[in-house]
Amino acid sequence: xxxxxxxxxxxxxxxxxxxxxxxxxxxxxxxxxxxxxxxxxxxxxxxxxxxxxxxxxxxxxxxxxxxxxxxxxxxxxxxxxxxxxxxxxxxxxxxxxxxxxxxxxxxxxxxxxxxxxxxxxxxxxxxxxxxxxxxxxxxxxxxxxxxxxxxxxxxxxxxxxxxxxxxxxxxxxxxxxxxxxxxxxxxxxxxxxxxxxxxxxxxxxxxxxxxxxxxxxxxxxxxxxxxxxxxxxxxxxxxxxxxxxxxxx
Numbered sequence: 010x011x012x013x014x015x016x017x018x019x020x021x022x023x024x025x026x027x028x029x030x031x032x033x034x035x036x037x038x039x040x041x042x043x044x045x046x047x048x049x050x051x052x053x054x055x056x057x058x059x060x061x062x063x064x065x066x067x068x069x070x071x072x073x074x075x076x077x078x079x080x081x082x083x084x085x086x087x088x089x090x091x092x093x094x095x096x097x098x099x100x101x102x103x104x105x106x107x108x109x110x111x112x113x114x115x116x117x118x119x120x121x122x123x124x125x126x127x128x129x130x131x132x133x134x135x136x137x138x139x140x141x142x143x144x145x146x147x148x149x150x151x152x153x154x155x156x157x158x159x160x161x162x163x164x165x166x167x168x169x170x171x172x173x174x175x176x177x178x179x180x181x182x183x184x185x186x187x188x189x190x191x192x193x194x195x196x197x198x199x200x201x202x203x204x205x206x207x208x209x210x211x212x213x214x215x216x217x218x219x220x221x222x223x224x225x226x227x228x229x230x231x232x233x234x235x236x237x238x239x240x241x242x243x244x245x246x247x248x249x250x251x252x253x254x255x256x257x258x
Contacts, residue, residue, distance in 0.1 A: 044163070046219035047158055047162040047217070047220040048159070048162070048172055049216050050114070050213045050214075050216035050220070051114070051158055052175060052176060053179075053209055053213040054114065054117075054155055054210075054213045055155055055176055055179050055183070056179040056209075057121070057209050057210060058151055058183070059179075059181075059187065060183040060184075060190060061125070061148070061206060062090065062094075062184070062187065063183075063184050064187040064188070064190055064191035064202045065086060065087055065090070065202060066087060066188065066191065067191030067192045068195045068202050069083045071195050072086060072134075072199050076133060076134045078134045082134050085141075086137060086138055089138045089141040090141045090144055090145040091145065091250075092145065092243060092246045092247060092250065093144070093145025093243075094148050095243070096145075096240075096242045096246060097145070097149035097239060098149040099235070099238050099239070101149045105150070105157050110157035110160075110161055111154075111161075111220055111221070113150055113153075113154035114150075114154040114155055114217060115214060115217055117149075117154060118147070118151055118210050118213055119147075119214065120146065120147030121144055121147030121148055121206070122210035122214075123147075124144040124147060125140075125144060125203045126203070126204075126207060127140040128140040128144065128200075128203040129203035129207075130200070155176065156173070158220070159172045159173055162220070190202070190205070
């Protein structure tokens, strides 16, 4: 009988270790709500943003033919996204702290999806470029808030490291898949490269609803400094873009 009891304990220990192994992906207890949906939402969001940064390049010839635009105007379809992303990235981190990571991620994804819909239905190149600027601003809000959301959801260092590694892999896969997806979708219609963001973004937002609301941090917000930083980064990025365009003429 003692040996049987010892065997039961050994079995229990094995099961316990096995259960811990099952938690490696999320670092949370199986019944804990929000961990897996948060990770899935963050992965989808970052993946979509990285895809969108690369997918447009392949579609530029089709966009140019559709709007009868030259290369100078088409360049801003790509660079407008980069400009807004770079300019608002610093402020996005401060905004994420003040309103909460989950809320900031939701606002960023919502803005990104809405701008994608406008891009897909743009009647002219000017509207497309303006919507791309809004897309970049939404993407800038998603990136820091997604990392903050992972930090909140996975307080255990080992689980957090795995989650951040998956986040990085998702972005890398998105960047690699962008040109391929752009080529395939452009065969149907160049507007499809923006329409595809709508269902993916909607799924990410639905998953986000299953996560806990993030706490807000009462941190100071230097409006003057933030506006100056956005203006400086935007001007610098604009100068680099225009300098490249001038040099290529």
